[in-house]
Amino acid sequence: MTVDDREDDRFVWLPTANQELLLKAGLVADSSAIDAWLAWRELVAGNEISEAESRILPLVYHNLQKLEFQDDLSAILKRKHRSAFKKVHTHLSNAEMAIKILSAHGVAAILLKGGAVGTMYYESAALRPMSDIDLLIKPEDFAKATEVLSEAGWDLQCNNPKLALQVINSCDFKNSAGEELDIHWRLMRDCWNADKNDLFWSGAVELEYKSLRTKTLCTTDHLFHVCCHGARQNSLSPIRWVADAIMILRSHNEVDWQRLYRLGKLYRLSLTLFHALAYLKEGFDAPIPEEYFKSIRDLPISRLERLSFTLYSQPFAEWGWKRYAEEIALQYSMQRSGTDLRPKTIAFVKYFQFVLESENVFMKSRRIFTRLLLPQSGTEK
Template sequence: MQMELGSVKQRAGWWPTHQQDLLLRAALLQGQEAVAAWEQWQSITDLVADILDLGSYRLMPLVYHNLTRQGVTGPQMQRLKGIYRHAWSQNQVHLFKLNGILRLLTDAGIEAMALKGAALMLDYYENVGLRPVQDVDVFVPLAQRDKAFAILEAAGWVRRDIVPDSGLPLVHAIVLEDRDRGEVDLHWFVYPETCYPGADDDLWEAAVTHSLNDLPLLILSPADQFFHACIHGAAFNSVPSIRWIADAMTILQVAETIDWQRVVQQAAKRHLSLRLRAALEYLVEAFNAPIPASVLADLAENNTPTIEVEEFAALQRQQHDWKVWRRYHFYRFKYGRLVLDGAPYRGPTGFIDFMKEWWGIEHAWELPFFGVRKARTVLASRAMLAANRPQNAP
């Protein structure tokens, strides 16, 4: 099934706002283009008085680094320097946590791979202060998931996500928290869209060996890292995750080569061709990213099953949907992808069986009551997180 994407300017949903676009240009471009973008951003935004969205705030260390290289001075640069230094110090804490987790897993004979921000700041950014993270993501083999849980929980890490044992095969990761409220996302699948045995075997096979304080650490290959950055970003978020754009452009700049055939194959395998194509078109149009035209053509030829087309259409309009409707879509597309990848849900009760496993309940009649209770819990948790989230921290 084919779907025309149209111009990226017509595809609302997860793209940067005008102000965010200016910040990205100040962070990624060179010379007068970067300086002009920064000056224009300053003309419409007060760094001190205005409350920045989290995506913009997290981009500030990279903005500071790039503008410093362009010779920019002024009172706001000291403010940016403070944000950068704060990010650097916070990231040192996260790396300390990661080091402790790696030691626990390594001593138990469990391979570990760093994902997302931790991997990027270690292997692609010039220093660890340029890519702020809120937690660390650690990927372990599916067969060693339960052993990894037991080891981390024995060391004081507790599950923050309430996921029943019956639901663990359906999700890609859960959040663990230590007594200092440090967080680790423990993955046994990389992508929430592909949660089935063997889904990530090829990622392990292509992984690159790295180290952290003499401990072995794997990271994704450049092609897989680029694909992951794009897919992780090209999804609806109430706060646009504009860092994916900086991540993708940084990978393209630093990596010696990208295996574009592998990128296209990953998109086909995971039924993510539409999202990847949209992300790549944006990078080419907005930042002249060095992506071969043949890659976009190959993505357009990838088979796109109905569930992928419907999911992509829903993602584009989710900013206008009610939260309950978005949650319904989440379950619907999660179920559809699991069935597409071979999950044994069949017949008219398939979706009900899926929801029973997801929520860890025994009887179908419990679903409505559990759903209402779950919604109340989620809304209360999000309200608390929003109330406690710092804005424009120093």
Template structure:
């Protein structure tokens, strides 16, 4: 299988962001050289949110190496702000976690909260915009009333939209507290690529206990953390997504990864491409401690065709041509059908097609689909002639 060699464009970091990551992740001499290159190329005042999220880690690395620079005070301020905001987030989320526990819903913290609890162990090092956690698909019906009672409302949605069909279409949904504005992502599947009823069963047997702000809950084991970080991270985002690189290398450097199991999961979950691309990138550019036989093992697995569709969509995100936009819809449909049926050629069944369109357009009835299709045809025609 052909793997990337240049790592440019799409979901890969820019040259400026690469210098920033190298300054954080490489050994002293190489890190300080990258720091000087970053200073020469960056327009600090025009930086987007993505790189700024890395400043707390940069601040700690430079302070450790004895670097003195006028920007250090700014980095220190960003670190302190991240510490305060995360402290507030953890304080606001804990009552919800306790209420879910009382309702019999087991929670598994993900992403930033898990990285802070297990690896960074410093509230200021990993800025978070929201709070992510996973629950069992079978517990969603118990969890939603708890969220509503605790003051959370769906973002860009209504409570009525949560039915069984939605759980095969989406891996989670965002909520916001009506008073504090605190946002969270509730996941009932770990990955959007795997929305089948039993896709996460093995994962739940491996979760490990963790202390979250004095409350005992659960998180993923290191191997599942690495898989989730890489697959979720390798996706184009309007805010440059580069912190997954620091997170993934931190997990690898501070954990024992079950590499054979990771390869098995890549095959069964159909995430060979994102794992191969991300791990080879970490190995080549940041010297992550990844066994070479793990990389060659991934290269030996032939990805499913849907993975190539998915990668084309995730690589460029919103900057898609009409053909790529169509490809995105096809990928989403195939993903939906894959979660609903294991039969060959199930995607040809019109029942699944109508169910998908109803969910995609958030319609209350399939009888509204013809009107939506007519409107879509008009928009496509206008786009073609202008």
């Protein structure tokens, strides 16, 4: 089957109408940004806003200031911007320290997500709030990285790192202040061929921000990561992927659309990219060539890729027994595709071993395993 533009007009990862207004207030360069802001204010008057929406407010403040617009909420927006500025620079200081420690011990690192996107593509890093720092290292360096980071006061938040290294893509570290550092050894998770990361390393570029010197993904790979990470269900509505992607697309760094096409094919995320980028073009007039969409429309999409996209575009609350069973089938296929273990079925077994051993990681999958394989109350034993 090929891509159908009309497969679904509502995915859980798309911004709501209210959220889209807020994004336009932060991203549109003319007076329609003010109209969007006023419409958003009217719609949410008296209601609490989500954490995801709160993270967009520094960008809104900056854009409205450029348009010389102020209202009775301007002081609140200014405080949000100032708070984001302090937190972002704390995280970037942590990134610089961690990268220097790793480099001193021969561990190469690539800066990912907000730390890189905010400094490379936004007018100010403070316009892109973040809750942690993400670094990509090579799997063979994970043990050394864990050792030297621990000596520097960063504690690994994982009970079985050896098993985690085989079946997932990252682990969290925390320092005494509760600040987080996420170390990745694979860029992606919940996709096929997740262990194939050579393209990202060979395409990495230099990043310089104040005293920070490091490597980061090239522009095309950042766009790939932002869209594929954002265009999926999340406990925190991931609307800032829209702002990140728009900022990347507006930058002077050209996207290699052929490379993006190849990445989508390799990880079986072409359908995800198609719908994410189609939303950006329709909603924000993003500069995406029609030739790219045509190439994806002409691409045969496997049944498993279509199932994966559909499944991860739905909220967990709507999953029935069929969806849980489909998640099992998908993880079986994904884990087998991204492992050097022999026989490959062992990768799937180890994945569920990790799920059952973890208390705070992949709780969704633990519930899947429990519901499918263990007796439920009110049923025959």
